[in-house]
Amino acid sequence: MAARVSVALLACGMTVAARADDAFPGKMIKMINPYAAGGGSDVLARVLARDMSAYLKQPIIIENRPGASGLIGANAVRTAPPDGYTLLFTSSSALVGALVKAPQPFDPFQDFAPVARAVEYPLYMVINPEIPARNLRELATYAKNRAQPIFHTSVGIGSTGHLGCELFALAAGIPLSYVPYTSVPAALQSVMTNQTQLMCDSVGGAQAYVTQGKLRGLAIMGKSRMPQVPDVPTTAEAGFPGVEAGVWLGLLAPKGTPASVVQRLNEAMNLALRNPEMIERAKVQGLTIIHETPGQADAAIKADLKQWAEIVRIKQIRLTD
Known part of the structure; x- marks a missing residue:
């Protein structure tokens, strides 16, 4: 008898739970x-x-x-x-x-x-325009021959922008040094003033400064080009297949x-x-x-x-x- 009551109660509980879910949101x-x-x-x-x-x-x-x-x-x-x-x-x-x-x-x-x-959205690799690199291969060569590491930035340690640039560094075999900022505008400003040199951001956030000549766009870290920047190659097209981040x-x-x-x-x-x-x-x-x-x-x-x-x-x- 107790077992039958338990089963009945369990079934009742399941019915109530199902009704509660069906009524969501209340x-x-x-x-x-x-x-x-x-x-x-x-x-x-x-x-x-x-x-x-x-x-x-x-x-x-x-x-x-x-x-x-x-x-x-x-x-x-x-x-x-x-x-x-x-x-x-x-x-x-x-x-x-x-x-x-x-x-x-x-x-x-x-x-x-x-x-x-x-x-x-895919990350968009941008650099300070004073860096003598027009593509990713030139950036890698410049970084290897530079006396000090290239400084890259994003919003916070462990952010996708931080790790996206680290992914490129691993593939290119180059040293990078990371400088975190508390906001995207501050990080972008640091690249434009050459306090840092590289950032993996978004087209929406960075392209206006590229158009103004304050940044240089190097690559889209996605599988295809972006319609907003059709002349910017993907990382694969730039010689680094598999370096994709978004x-x-x-x-x-x-x-x-x-x-x-x-x-x-x-x-x-x-x-x-x-x-x-x-x-x-x-x-x-x-x-x-x-x-x-x-x-x-x-x-x-x-x-x-x-x-x-x-x-x-x-x-x-x-x-x-």
Whole structure:
């Protein structure tokens, strides 16, 4: 009799859980952006939240929690209840950054349930125009013969921009010295004033300065050229096949969030990404919109992290408290 009662209770519990998932969302959703308000990821998050809210028929608010290169906001979501009401809209750099932190604040491979990546873009290699290099091979030769290492920069140790340049250095067999900055404008300014000489950034962030002659674009670290800079070769075309690096921005939930909730969020996100305003914003900023399932997102994110974990291991990059 007790066994029958237990089975009945279990079945009842499963039914209630299923109904709760089917009713999702039943209240406001909070989307944490681990970067400062007003930046590129923040603008995209707000457009995405607005359009997802229309589909889900519940408000989605953006909460900015900047600090520690995105780790503070990411950790806040990691420890939130896994019910779909606290989400993380982040760039890949926040997860990659956890790979270099000691002690590691969380496991970027396991501690989140990916909903989907929204957009991605390849890194854009730019240098100070005083450097006598017109392509990557000339840069490699110059770096090998230079009396001191070339200084490269990005926003924070372990950022994708940091590791992207380190990937090139490994392939080219050249020494680089890293100088971190707290913001993209500050890092770009350091290259333009020759305090540093190399940066792996985005077309959207750097191309205006290339056009003004304050920077020189050398290569796109992707599989194909960018329509915004059609004359800039890919790294493969420039003689360095396999040297590919990019950044994605996507939506993650805490580990353990029910699959049905993740799926509903995924459906809302894919619909929002079809909004003409989002498509136009992505085009202007040199972003490629991604439409994928949670499973596809999980596989892509893990592959991305695996590549960067190997660079971190080889270069022995560590950031301690």
